[in-house]
Amino acid sequence: MSLARVANVVGLLQVFVSLSMFFAAGVAFVYGDGDAVGILLAGLLTFFVGGFTYRITMFAGDLTPREGFVIVTMAWTATAAFGALPYLFTGALDAPLAAFFEAMSGFTTTGATVFADIESLPHGVLFWRSLTQWLGGMGIIVLVIAVLPYLGVGGMQLFKAEVPGPTPERLRPRITQTAKLLWLVYVGLTAAETALYLFGGMSLFDAVNHSFTTLATGGFSTRNASLASFDSAYIHWVTIIFMYLAGVNFSLHFRAATGRPVYFRDHEWRFYTAIVLVAALAIAALNLASGSYAAVEPAVRDALFQATSITTTTGFVSADYTSWLPGAQMTLLALFFVGGMAGSTGGGIKTMRIMLVVKQTAIELRKHLHPRAVLLIRMGQKTVKQEVLANVTGFVILYLLLCLAGAIVLSFLGMDLLTAITASMSTVGNVGPGFADIGPTDNYGWMSDSALAVLSFLMLVGRLEIYTVLLLFHPETWKSRRSFH
């Protein structure tokens, strides 16, 4: 473990972060709300600190897996810290911790915000918020690997630690090529959604911002009332479709783009789609029966919108679901755990892991009927290795424990039960809104600094899929390896 190497890569990443700040400063300059200078200053500071750190810690050789895990966690923390500067330098926020929370919520694609009045913010700051989500969605490190082949072999370690899902799938022999392809699909889908929004009458600024945060399954909006402020069925349907697509494994999109659509053959895809549809139909039926909707189309649309938004952990809202029947609310609360498919930009437990745990349970039952049976778990044609299953089971348990621990800490900080529980679930799953005091019409701005710190940590742990961050707390990570003499 060499801290210099860690600092080197983290520093390099900050140079990239500063470049995106310059871009945001450019946008701010064009709209002329007076926030360009603040963002530019933040960018320059980030550039020089990152660049200096990188210059003084140059090294030769490959990264070790341990360094990889530490780098990823450190990089994300540093990125959130520097990403908070534009909010502070433009005066959008005064409290450093609130700014850190906002930046972390952006990069982890959570979508929880401390701003009560979003619409009063200058264009540059709004664009920076959306940009943090867009960069965080596919992963900052994946982006750097895509353009910087020098990370090469060690890059796989970083890639594994950052990309969501139990097993990152290599589309091409070289990791750099794989990273490039993933970004290509990501950019393509973002452009498509922007075009469709523009066609529906959205302004260019709103269209780009919402496309950024949809594909990242982030959920930041430029409006106080999120997507509900757009009174257009067309825009809602476009959003539903792209939220849904962002929750699908990007390698499936890549296959489809290269002329071989294999969605239907993918078992996880069927499972993910079934969950969204079944939950949405149940909610729509409840809402129609209770009389809160008169027509079928709006009922189905709002149910699908909320179900897709929560399942994929986007966090957009088109209706205040806290006014729905308890059955519909409970269904949504259950969806907080689900998340997108492995290899998507969504958070949560991920459908792949849920499927594997369900299958594992079914096998345990069958073992009672046939004690001597040798039973394997399959995903499609392939059998799942025992180590992967142990990893997945461990993950799900850790995930639930983390939600519980977060809720306990928050309740000790004085939050009421439902707020504490859903805030914990929402941040670990990178969803955004919750219930009670953090419902779709509320925000996180009222919380104490300590609560914001806890939630920022939960967002980070959730985005990096627990193990990567928890490894930092394992003593062996910090022990130096014995060298041979």
Place this chain on the structure above:
Amino acid sequence: MKVLVLGAGEGGFHLAKRLSEENQDVVLIESDPERAEFASQQLDVLTVVGNGASIPILQEAGVDTASMLLAVTSKDEVNLIASMAAKKLGVEYVVTRISNPEYYGQSSVLSQEHMGIDLMINPERECARETLDLLRSEIATDVMPFAEGRVQLVGLRVKEGAPVAGKTLAELGGELRDHHYATVAIVRNDKTFIPRSDSKILAGDQLFLLSPPGEIEDIAPLAGYKSSRLRRVMIAGGSTEGEYLAEILEAKGIECTILDRDRRRCLELAEHLPSTLVLHGDATDLELLEMEGVADIDGFVAATNRDETNLLSGLLAKTAGAHKVVSLVHKFEYLRLVPRVGVDASVSTRMSTVNAILRYVRRGHVVTVAELTSIEAETIEFSVDEDSQIAGRMLKDVHFPKDAVIGTILRGDEIILPRGDCKVLPGGDVIVFALPDAVPEVEQLFG
């Protein structure tokens, strides 16, 4: 005809024996000098010691004048190379034994023609297919299809107290007037004979009948059986044969359980067979068999790699109440034990292979031939043409050898059971059942 047989293992040895008995010139190539020596003492064949895949050895064996190569060593690669070389050297018919499906599956870019192979035989798969036929025809000890499956030769053992026991063939014929079948052979106390109309059927006899598929189900009750369908099968032993059988059963949607004593093999099986229940346990572990419901299983197949275990396991299953029990038996000497041990039927990988190859070898007038595991007799399908001695004559006028019988005449779509006033017309096929001594005489009649 000159035939090169590659490999003097049990399969190759038996093939060489059958072919030389039928007056073919057989050259046996074997790499193990001791085994080659043994074969040259036992058989009337020429033996060449050496690697069958080497061109000089093939030339020494006279590949230039041979019209057929049977590559049946236990090494796929040797068989493949020898086949390709032989085809290039002008051998007309090449039959190759290949066990590893990776060499011929859909993924292979080399087609059978590329490799110069006319008939490819996978012994274990051949055996699994025969096992399934046996399981399906639930009363049969043997099942062999003829004329693209339009006629089956079926063996069945007459139970104690069965309605047919003690009756003559003529009496049985009266009772089954509406059924299409011909009784072609009876095996009693290990002796095979061709029955006449006054021959009596006794309990414990093994009857061999030729009939269209389906008819046998109606005859079954007379032999003391009740019929049922194949829904659940248990395979004791994860041999290659067992795995292939499970694979075929899976494809047909028949519920299947397979067990093996080796845990690693179990994992392999579980990976290859998604809808089969794989159990870790011994084929002779009665407690396990009973726990997994052997008592109400439709078919039980003992298919470990050890004959003794297979016979014992089959007997255990039969005693526990399994409906139809088949044991996999490798040693030819043990085949005779099968009825005594009490299992319903047996299969042998080598015998299945030999049968499949012999069926192919006797080309020309002979369309299909079958050799049965349990009797010393052959079923041969002849096609009749203008030059055949028998063509156009009434059966009662033909001097047919005593140890042979015409089972069925196929004329177009018609299936005719022979009587004295039947004529054999050119263009039809005739299925003859004969003891080995009578084969040359029968072949003359059709020649």
